[in-house]
Amino acid sequence: MTEPKSSHIYTVSHLTREIKTILEDRFSFVWITGEISNYAAPASGHSYFSLKDANAVVNCVMFKNQKRSLKFALENGLNIFGLARLTLYEPRGNYQLIFEHVEPEGAGALQKAFEQLKKKLGDEGLFDAVHKQVLPYLPDKISVITSGTGAAVRDIIHIAQRRFPNCCLQIVPVAVQGDPALNEIVCAIEAVNQQRSSDVIILARGGGALEDLAAFNSEIVARAIFASNIPVVTGIGHETDSTIADFAADVRAPTPSAAAELVLPEKKQLVRLITDLHFSLSTAITQKLAYFHQKVDDLHSRLKSPVQVVATAKQTVETHFLRMQHALDRQIFHGTEKLSWISQTLLGAAPQLQPRTRQVADLYNHLAITMKTCIFENKHQVRQAATTLTALDPTAVLKRGYSIARTLPDKKVILDADAVAVQDRVEIILSKGRIQTRVEKKIHGKDNI
Amino acid sequence: MAKTTFETALKQLEGIVKEMESGALPLEQALKKYETGIEKVQYCMQILDSTEKKITQLTRGLDGSLGETPFDNE
Amino acid sequence: MAKTTFETALKQLEGIVKEMESGALPLEQALKKYETGIEKVQYCMQILDSTEKKITQLTRGLDGSLGETPFDNE
Amino acid sequence: MAKTTFETALKQLEGIVKEMESGALPLEQALKKYETGIEKVQYCMQILDSTEKKITQLTRGLDGSLGETPFDNE
Amino acid sequence: MAKTTFETALKQLEGIVKEMESGALPLEQALKKYETGIEKVQYCMQILDSTEKKITQLTRGLDGSLGETPFDNE
Amino acid sequence: MAKTTFETALKQLEGIVKEMESGALPLEQALKKYETGIEKVQYCMQILDSTEKKITQLTRGLDGSLGETPFDNE
Amino acid sequence: MAKTTFETALKQLEGIVKEMESGALPLEQALKKYETGIEKVQYCMQILDSTEKKITQLTRGLDGSLGETPFDNE
Numbered sequence: 001m002t003e004p005k006s007s008h009i010y011t012v013s014h015l016t017r018e019i020k021t022i023l024e025d026r027f028s029f030v031w032i033t034g035e036i037s038n039y040a041a042p043a044s045g046h047s048y049f050s051l052k053d054a055n056a057v058v059n060c061v062m063f064k065n066q067k068r069s070l071k072f073a074l075e076n077g078l079n080i081f082g083l084a085r086l087t088l089y090e091p092r093g094n095y096q097l098i099f100e101h102v103e104p105e106g107a108g109a110l111q112k113a114f115e116q117l118k119k120k121l122g123d124e125g126l127f128d129a130v131h132k133q134v135l136p137y138l139p140d141k142i143s144v145i146t147s148g149t150g151a152a153v154r155d156i157i158h159i160a161q162r163r164f165p166n167c168c169l170q171i172v173p174v175a176v177q178g179d180p181a182l183n184e185i186v187c188a189i190e191a192v193n194q195q196r197s198s199d200v201i202i203l204a205r206g207g208g209a210l211e212d213l214a215a216f217n218s219e220i221v222a223r224a225i226f227a228s229n230i231p232v233v234t235g236i237g238h239e240t241d242s243t244i245a246d247f248a249a250d251v252r253a254p255t256p257s258a259a260a261e262l263v264l265p266e267k268k269q270l271v272r273l274i275t276d277l278h279f280s281l282s283t284a285i286t287q288k289l290a291y292f293h294q295k296v297d298d299l300h301s302r303l304k305s306p307v308q309v310v311a312t313a314k315q316t317v318e319t320h321f322l323r324m325q326h327a328l329d330r331q332i333f334h335g336t337e338k339l340s341w342i343s344q345t346l347l348g349a350a351p352q353l354q355p356r357t358r359q360v361a362d363l364y365n366h367l368a369i370t371m372k373t374c375i376f377e378n379k380h381q382v383r384q385a386a387t388t389l390t391a392l393d394p395t396a397v398l399k400r401g402y403s404i405a406r407t408l409p410d411k412k413v414i415l416d417a418d419a420v421a422v423q424d425r426v427e428i429i430l431s432k433g434r435i436q437t438r439v440e441k442k443i444h445g446k447d448n449i
Numbered sequence: 450m451a452k453t454t455f456e457t458a459l460k461q462l463e464g465i466v467k468e469m470e471s472g473a474l475p476l477e478q479a480l481k482k483y484e485t486g487i488e489k490v491q492y493c494m495q496i497l498d499s500t501e502k503k504i505t506q507l508t509r510g511l512d513g514s515l516g517e518t519p520f521d522n523e
Numbered sequence: 524m525a526k527t528t529f530e531t532a533l534k535q536l537e538g539i540v541k542e543m544e545s546g547a548l549p550l551e552q553a554l555k556k557y558e559t560g561i562e563k564v565q566y567c568m569q570i571l572d573s574t575e576k577k578i579t580q581l582t583r584g585l586d587g588s589l590g591e592t593p594f595d596n597e
Numbered sequence: 598m599a600k601t602t603f604e605t606a607l608k609q610l611e612g613i614v615k616e617m618e619s620g621a622l623p624l625e626q627a628l629k630k631y632e633t634g635i636e637k638v639q640y641c642m643q644i645l646d647s648t649e650k651k652i653t654q655l656t657r658g659l660d661g662s663l664g665e666t667p668f669d670n671e
Numbered sequence: 672m673a674k675t676t677f678e679t680a681l682k683q684l685e686g687i688v689k690e691m692e693s694g695a696l697p698l699e700q701a702l703k704k705y706e707t708g709i710e711k712v713q714y715c716m717q718i719l720d721s722t723e724k725k726i727t728q729l730t731r732g733l734d735g736s737l738g739e740t741p742f743d744n745e
Numbered sequence: 746m747a748k749t750t751f752e753t754a755l756k757q758l759e760g761i762v763k764e765m766e767s768g769a770l771p772l773e774q775a776l777k778k779y780e781t782g783i784e785k786v787q788y789c790m791q792i793l794d795s796t797e798k799k800i801t802q803l804t805r806g807l808d809g810s811l812g813e814t815p816f817d818n819e
Numbered sequence: 820m821a822k823t824t825f826e827t828a829l830k831q832l833e834g835i836v837k838e839m840e841s842g843a844l845p846l847e848q849a850l851k852k853y854e855t856g857i858e859k860v861q862y863c864m865q866i867l868d869s870t871e872k873k874i875t876q877l878t879r880g881l882d883g884s885l886g887e888t889p890f891d892n893e
Binding site: 752792793796803 | 845847850853854857
């Protein structure tokens with residue numbers, strides 16, 4: 001993926017911000033000296049200029065409010081030294097110094113001595129940036145070396161407690177002016193170092209004349225500050241005052257109050273920062289979870305079960321089944337129809353019996369008629385012969401009164417009286433009936449009548 | 450003895466009739482012939498009757514199978 | 524012996540009828556022929572009857588297997 | 598022996614019907630043909646019936662697996 | 672042996688249906704095809720039923736494991 | 746074996762959803778895919794749930810310690 | 820000393836928040852980070868409250884030993 005790489009690619013803003021953070025962390029306040037050039041004072045009342053030396057130049061600005069305490073006018077060519085915050089102006093990518101306090105270089109005898117000591121110690125490297133210790137981000141315990149009475153200690157306590165209610169302060173009361181001051185301040189620094197229970201020392205004093213600040217411009221105090229293993233923050237006098245101690249200190253604050261502010265972060269802010277980070281953390285993970293939840297839900301909703309596929313397939317199978325059934329049904333129907341038609345034809349073509357029966361009956365009739373005719377004709381013939389025979393019946397004359405006499409029992413027709421004797425039995429056949437009689441007398445002759 | 454057939458009997462009857470028609474026969478013979486003729490007539494009639502009976506018999510058996518009555522009109 | 528077919532029997536019957544119609548037969552022979560003719564008639568009738576019975580049987584069997592309606596209109 | 602198929606039986610039946618319709622057969626042969634024809638019809642009927650029965654059987658078995666309603670409208 | 676997939680079975684069923692619809696099969700073969708077709712239908716239906724069951728099971732199983740409410744609106 | 750990470754499971758689920766949405770899968774494969782998809786959903790849901798629980802736990806723990814009794818739990 | 824790590828912890832917390840806000844972390848790692856972040860939050864909060872509010876005065880006894888007495892603030 002491209003993400004790992006992209007984490008190494010800065011946006012311009014990002015880079016600029018990081019640089020700004022580094023610069024401002026490292027050089028929150030600096031004492032600087034140089035010559036003014038490119039001076040400009042537009043209508044706003046702010047002053048813009050460059051500060052240069054032989055080899056380098058830096059952009060500077062002094063706002064109207066800070067300018068009010070100036071006892072001299074800023075102009076090109078003027079050598080100055082002053083306290084400034086280093087910042088980076090993001091819109092242009094420039095770094096610049098914002099001056100809090102400016103003084104012209106060189107003024108008065110005390111000033112001279114101050115300058116000499118400053119130069120001497122500076123040459124020794126007491127003021128070198130390499131020796132400056134970094135202040136703890138959140139000090140456990142703060143030792144405040146200042147007058148036990150007076151506004152300075154009250155201000156510091158007040159501000160410290162306001163910024164960090166449960167802060168732990170150790171007050172180391174010292175004289176801050178007069179002869180004992182030198183020694184007491186040095187001792188105090190050493191004692192705190194000896195005790196090693198504090199993370200940071202605030203060396204503070206209210207404002208005063210240059211003479212009143214003598215202790216803070218002394219070499220031994222400067223050396224004691226330099227020698228301290230515990231970071232020292234100075235808050236001496238007013239904003240405009242700067243002492244050797246300020247130069248020797250790890251960080252210089254313009255006033256005691258400022259020193260307290262510098263040393264202690266505001267607890268409320270820290271809590272808010274952590275709370276914000278916690279909130280961001282929770283938001284990030286919650287959003288991530290929500291995003292993934294949504295994504296899983298989305299995918300889940302898109303993960304369609306193949307139910308529709310199954311339903312469609314079922315329909316297809318059923319359709320196939322129906323088509324198959326219809327095809328077979330149709331075939332059976334056609335087969336049945338064809339068979340039915342052929343069956344009817346077959347029944348129609350069954351052997352015809354009536355004509356045959358009629359034929360047989362006809363022949364039978366012929367046979368019968370022929371036979372009948374035959375018998376009839378024969379009967380006729382016999383009857384005719386019988387009629388003719390009857391007509392020739394020899395006994396027909398009897399009807400006319402003739403009769404036939406026959407001997408008994410010989411039944412011989414008696415043609416001659418001689419053929420019989422008296423007392424012979426004779427039968428006489430009449431037209432109707434017969435008579436049996438006996439011969440009583442015979443009359444011979446040829447003639448009968 | 451072979452039975453006289455119908456035709457033979459008929460022929461004999463016809464012969465008797467012819468002989469008698471000739472008229473030359475004495476009564477005695479004529480009577481004999483006549484008697485014989487009558488016998489022949491009877492014989493022939495008998496044969497015809499029995500033939501008829503037989504036909505009726507046959508026909509009756511057939512009628513059953515034919516259903517109709519071909520000889521009813523007799 | 525092969526059974527006489529209906530057609531053969533019918534032919535024989537026809538022959539008998541023709542012979543008898545020719546009229547030249549003596550009575551006894553005519554009766555014989557008649558008798559034979561009647562037999563033929565009976566034989567033919569028998570065949571026709573049994574054929575009819577068989578057809579009825581077959582048709583009825585078919586109707587049964589064809590179910591109720593297919594041949595109702597016949 | 599391979600069973601006669603429905604189509605073969607139907608063809609044979611058609612042949613028989615044609616032969617019978619030509620009208621030239623003697624009675625006994627015509628009856629024989631008729632008998633065979635009826636047999637063929639019955640055979641074909643049987644095949645159709647058993648086919649139908651088989652379909653019903655198969656379909657019934659299937660109905661279970663197809664569920665209640667899909668073929669109700671048929 | 673690898674199980675016939677649903678798609679393969681469906682293809683086979685389709686083939687059978689087409690063959691049957693072409694009407695070119697003798698009755699007995701058509702019945703055989705029908706039988707095979709019914710088997711395919713049953714096989715396909717079985718697969719579809721079990722698939723359906725499985726889907727129901729899976730879907731129910733998911734709901735169960737997801738608890739009561741999160742996917743109610745789905 | 747290394748546990749599948751949430752992102753891997755999500756990717757697989759996405760792949761499955763896309764494949765199934767393409768619609769070209771045979772039935773058996775579609776079912777398999779669906780099954781795997783459901784498993785992935787369950788797996789992802791489980792991870793999200795347990796993550797949520799863990800967060801709730803951590804947050805509650807933090808609240809406790811941030812609330813009334815700042816250092817009791819330490 | 821413990822207090823010096825407050826800044827470290829805060830830096831780490833900031834780093835974690837930035838990383839998580841970048842959104843590129845896998846879920847499991849994000850949870851890990853969150854866990855660590857919560858620890859850092861707890862840790863930082865603890866540290867902020869851990870000091871006891873007091874103002875003392877450094878004293879040096881006659882023997883040169885250092886001591887602390889409550890500072891009278893007025």
